[in-house]
Amino acid sequence: MLQELLQELHDTPLADTIRxxxxxxxxxxxxxxxxxxxxxxxxxxxxxxxxxxxxxxxxVSTLIRQVLPITxxxxxxxxxxxxxxxxxxAVAYANNLPFQMKMLLLLLAGLNMLFFHLVTYRSVAHxxxxxxxxxxxxxxxxxxxxxxxxxxxxxxxxxxxIGF
Amino acid sequence: xxxxxxxxxxxxAATEASAVIQNVSWIIPTVQTIHIVCVAIVISAxxxxxxxxxxxxxxxxxxxxxxxxxxxxxxxxxxxxxITGSLLIIGEPGRSLMNPAxxxxxxxxxxxxxxxxxxxxxxxxxxxxxxxxxxxRALARGIAVLSLTxxxxxxxxxxxxxxxxxx
Numbered sequence: 001m002l003q004e005l006l007q008e009l010h011d012t013p014l015a016d017t018i019r020x021x022x023x024x025x026x027x028x029x030x031x032x033x034x035x036x037x038x039x040x041x042x043x044x045x046x047x048x049x050x051x052x053x054x055x056x057x058x059x060v061s062t063l064i065r066q067v068l069p070i071t072x073x074x075x076x077x078x079x080x081x082x083x084x085x086x087x088x089x090a091v092a093y094a095n096n097l098p099f100q101m102k103m104l105l106l107l108l109a110g111l112n113m114l115f116f117h118l119v120t121y122r123s124v125a126h127x128x129x130x131x132x133x134x135x136x137x138x139x140x141x142x143x144x145x146x147x148x149x150x151x152x153x154x155x156x157x158x159x160x161x162i163g164f
Numbered sequence: 165x166x167x168x169x170x171x172x173x174x175x176x177a178a179t180e181a182s183a184v185i186q187n188v189s190w191i192i193p194t195v196q197t198i199h200i201v202c203v204a205i206v207i208s209a210x211x212x213x214x215x216x217x218x219x220x221x222x223x224x225x226x227x228x229x230x231x232x233x234x235x236x237x238x239x240x241x242x243x244x245x246x247i248t249g250s251l252l253i254i255g256e257p258g259r260s261l262m263n264p265a266x267x268x269x270x271x272x273x274x275x276x277x278x279x280x281x282x283x284x285x286x287x288x289x290x291x292x293x294x295x296x297x298x299x300x301r302a303l304a305r306g307i308a309v310l311s312l313t314x315x316x317x318x319x320x321x322x323x324x325x326x327x328x329x330x331x
Contacts, residue, residue: 026323026324026327030324034207034319036204037204038211040208041205042212044208070211070215149197149201153193153194160193
C-alpha cells in the first residue's frame with residue numbers, strides 16, 4: 001500500500017522532470033540547504049533566549065513575534081524543495097534510515113513546539129522580560145535546538161547513504 | 165597559479181591526515197554537519213541584521229543594537245567554518261581546491277567578510293553612524309542587499325562543489 005503510493009509519487013510529472021533535468025536536483029538542494037540553515041539559525045535565536053543564553057534583554061513575546069515569521073517562511077521553502085527531492089526518488093528515500101530519523105525528529109520538533117505554544121507559553125506574561133524563563137520553557141528551547149541540529153545531521157547523512 | 169594549486173592538492177592528498185579523513189567513514193559527514201550548523205549561524209545573523217538595515221525586521225531597535233547582538237556570532241562561526249572547511253579540503257583536496265565553485269565561494273567570502281567588517285566597524289564609536297545621513301543610509305542598504313546575496317551565493321557555491329567537476 002505505502003510502496004504503491006511511493007511508486008505513484010515517483011511516477012508523477014514533477015518527479016519525472018527533476019530526474020530528467022540534471023540541474024534540477026542541485027538547484028533544489030541548494031535552496032533546501034539555504035532554507036534549512038535559516039530555519040535552524042532563526043529558531044536558535046528564540047531557543048537561546050528561552051535558555052537565557054542570548055537576547056536576554058529582549059522580551060520573549062516580542063522576539064517570538066519578530067523572528068518566527070522568518071522561520072516559517074524558510075520552513076515552507078524547505079518543505080517544498082524537500083518534498084520535490086523526495087518525490088524524485090520516493091521509494092529510496094522512504095527506505096533510507098537517516099531520512100526516517102530526520103522525519104521522526106521533525107515530528108518531535110513539531111510536538112515540542114505545539115506543547116510550548118499551547119501550554120508553556122500561556123503564562124508568558126509572568127516571565128516575558130525575565131532573564132531566566134521557567135524550567136518548561138528552558139526545556140522546550142534546549143530540545144528544539146538539539147532536535148534541529150539532529151535534523152541537519154541526518155539530512156547530511158542521507159546524501160552519503162541513499163541508493164539510486 | 166593552477167599548477168601550484170595542483171601541487172598543493174597532490175601533496176595534501178598524500179598526507180596521512182588526508183587518508184584518515186577519507187577512510188574513517190563518519191568523519192566527513194560529521195565535519196560537514198558542524199560546517200552547516202555554523203553556516204546556519206552566519207546566514208541567520210546576516211539575514212536578521214540585513215533585514216533590520218532594510219527596515220523589514222525589528223525597526224524599534226537601532227541598527228547598532230542588532231549588529232551588536234548578532235554580528236559577533238558571524239566571526240566566531242567563521243573560525244569554526246575555516247577549521248571544518250580546512251579538514252574537508254585535507255580529506256578531498258582535488259575535489260575542492262581545483263573546483264571553480266570552490267574558488268567562487270572563497271572570492272565571495274572575502275568580499276562579504278570585508279563588507280561585514282565595514283558595516284560593523286563605525287558603529288563601535290558612533291551607534292548612529294549609518295542613520296546620520298541619506299547617503300549613509302543608502303550605502304548601508306546597499307551593503308545589506310549585497311551581504312544577503314553573497315552569503316546565499318556562498319551556500320549555493322558550497323553545495324555546487326559536489327556537482328561541478330574539478331579542473
